[in-house]
Amino acid sequence: MTGKSTIVLLCLVAGIAGGCAKWYAQDADRETYRILRQKNEAALKRPRVFSIEPDPDLKRLFEEAAEKAQSPRAQGPAEAEAGPGAAAAAEVAAAPDAAAAPEAAPAPAGEAPSAADNLPPPLPESPEGAIHLTMADALRVAVCSSREYQAQKETAYLAALTLTFQRYLFRPIPTWTGSLDFSDDNAGADTSERRRAWDYASTVGVSQQLADGATIVGSIGLTALKYLNKELGDTVDSTLNFTVTQPLWRGAGRKIVQENLLQAERNAFYAVRTFARFEQTFAVSIASQYLGVLRQRDVVINEWRNYRSLIESRDRAEWLAKAEALPEFQVDQARQDELRAYNRWIVALASYENALDSLKITLGIPLVTEIALDPAELERLSAEGLQAIAINPEQAVAQAVRLRLDLANTRDGLEDADRKVVVAEDGLKGDVDLVASIGYQSLSDSPQSARLLFNRGNYAIGLDIDMPVDRLSERNALRTAQISREAAWRARTLLEDNVVLQVRQAVRALDQVRKTYENQKQSVALAERRVESTELLLQAGRATQRDVLEAKSALLDAQNGLVRALVDHTLAGLELQRDVGILVVDEKGQIHGWSLTDDGR
Secondary structure: OOHHHHHHHHHHHHHHHHHHHHHHHHHHHHHHHHHHHHHHHHHHOOOOOOOOOOOHHHHHHHHHHHHHHHOHHHOOHHHHHOOOOOOEOHHHHOOHHHHOOOOOOOOOOOOOOOHHHHOOOOOEOOOOOOEEEOHHHHHHHHHHHOHHHHHHHHHHHHHHHHHHHHHHOOOOEEEEEEEEEEEEEEOOOOOOOEEEEEEEEEEEEEEEEOOOOOEEEEEEEEEEEEEOOHHHOEEEEEEEEEEEEEEOOOOOOHHHHOHHHHHHHHHHHHHHHHHHHHHHHHHHHHHHHHHHHHHHHHHHHHHHHHHHHHHHHHHHHHHHHHOOOOOHHHHHHHHHHHHHHHHHHHHHHHHHHHHHHHHHHHHOOOOOOOEEEOOHHHHHHHHHOOOOOOOOHHHHHHHHHHHOHHHHHHHHHHHHHHHHHHHHHHOOOOEEEEEEEEEEEEOOOOOOOOOEOOOOOEEEEEEEEEOOOOOHHHHHHHHHHHHHHHHHHHHHHHHHHHHHHHHHHHHHHHHHHHHHHHHHHHHHHHHHHHHHHHHHHHHOOOOOHHHHHHHHHHHHHHHHHHHHHHHHHHHHHHHHHHHHOOOOEOOOOOEOOOOOOOOOO
16 A cells, blocks of 8 residues: 555545544533433423534624724723723713712802812723623623633533433444454475465444343354465355353343333433423522622612712811811811712722622623613613512412422432432342353365355353352442431421522512511601701701711612612512412523513513
8 A cells, every 4th residue: 555545545435534523522411412302391381492513693792892892992091090980980970860869069269179079070981992791681681701601501411311321232233343454374395385364353233231130142243264375265154143141140131131221211301300400490580690790880870879979078168167167177078988989989899890790700701791770770670660469478389399400309309319229129139140142153175165054053051150148339339228228318398498498588588578578668758858958957057067977978878778689679579479389581692571681571
C-alpha cells in the first residue's frame, strides 16, 4: 500500500468515526427524550418538549450586548472622569417614581439656589444597548441560560439515559468479532523453505436475557487458513453453538432479575417529578429575586427623595437660624440627618447594583452584559392590589400531602427500599444454574468445506452449583438494605411533617403580610400628613427641627415598608401555591395565572 493510499484510508476511517460519534449522540437523544416525554405524561398528565441543548440565539444576544457594553462609545468622556454621584442617570429621574419627587422649596430672597436643585438623579443610567427584561422575559431567559436550571435538566436526562441501558440488557445483543493475521514460519530444520499464510477468524453471535433470568447465547464462527505456498492447500472450518443458562435458586424469578430495570424505570419517573418540583421552586425564586431588585430600586429612589428633602430642610433651618428664629444646635441636627441620608442613599444604591449583578448570575447572563428591569412591574402589582386567596388551611394541607411531587417520590422510595431488602435476602442463597448447550462443526475430512454437520451435533446439559458457604458480603448487604429501609421510612415521615409545617407557615405568612400591607398604607398616609404639619408648625415656631426630622424619617420607613409589604404579599401567594403543589409552570418558565407572566397578562 502506498503512502498516499494509507493517508486516504486513515482519513476515511477518521471521517467515519467522527460521523458515528455524532450519530450515536443523536440516537441517545432521540431515545432519552422519548422516555422523558412518556414519563412526563405519566407523572404530570401533560406533554412537554425537553431538550438540554443551549439556545444559540440567546447566547448571541448576550455576546452582542456585552460587546456594546465594553465599547468605548458606550461611556462618554464626561462619565469616565466623573465620580459615582455624577454618573447618575436621567432614565430614573424621568420615570414616574422620580417625577413624583417633592419639588424644591423656593430659596429665600437674596439666597443662593438650594443644593437640592443640583442633585444628580437617584439611579445610574442604563447604557445604550442594555437588555430590557420584564418579569416574563426574566423567567424565559432563566430557563434558557441559568446554570442551575441546566444542571437540573441534565440530571433528569442522565436518569433517562441510564434507563436506556437497563432496557438494552433485555434486548437481543448482537456481537461480531474477528481477527486477521499474517504468519511467516520456518518450514523445518532440514529445509530453507518458509510457510507463509493468512489466518482469518470471525464470530457472529447474539445473546438474550429473559425476564425470568434465563440467558440464551448463540454464535456462528468461521476460521480460514490460506497458505501462500500453494502446495500446502487451504483450510476452512465453521461452528454453530447455542447455550442456555437458567438460574434455579439465587437470581431466579422476575422480581429479582428485573429489579435493576424496575429501579431505573422508577428513577426516570422520579427525575421527572423532581425536575417539575424544581421548576416550581425555581420560578418562585426568580420572581422573588427580580421583585427584590425592583424593591431595592424603589428604596434607592425613596432614600434619594429623603436626602433631597433633608437638604431643603437644612437650607430652611439655616435661613431661620440667620433670622434668629431657630437655635444653632437644631441646624446642626438638620446637617447631621442630611449626612445620614446621603450615606443611606449611597449604601442603598450599592445594594441595588449588587442585587442586579446577583440576578444576572442567577439568570445565567454574563456580568459584563447590561440589563434593565421594568419598574412598571411594581406599578402593575400596586394597581392590581392584593389578590384575595381564599384557602382553608386544612384543605391546603390535604392538597399538599396529595399533590406534592417530592413527597410522592419519598413514598415510592419506601417501596423501593422494601424491594431492596427482598433482593438482599435472595443474595444469601446459593447458586444452582441449569446449563444446556448444543454445538455443530463442519466436516473434518474435507478441509476446504465449511458445511455444518447437523446430524453430528454435540449436546450437553448439567447443573452448576455453588453452595452458600461464605456470604459475608451478602450478609452486610442485607443489613445495609434493612437499615436503608428504616431510614427511608423516617425520611418519609419527616418530609410529611415538613410539608404540613411549610403549608401552615405559608398560610400564616400570607395573612400576616396582607395585614402588614394594609397597615403600611395607613402609615404612609399618616406620615405624609405628619411631615406637612410639622413643617408648618416649625415655621410658626411651635415645633422643633427634631420633630420635622423624625417625621421625615417615619415617612421614609413607611414608604419602604409599603413596597416591601406589596412584594412580600405577592411572593407569599406564590410560595403558598408552591408549597401546596398547585403552582403550574410551563417549559418557558411562565407561571400560569400570574399577572406578571405571559399567561396572566
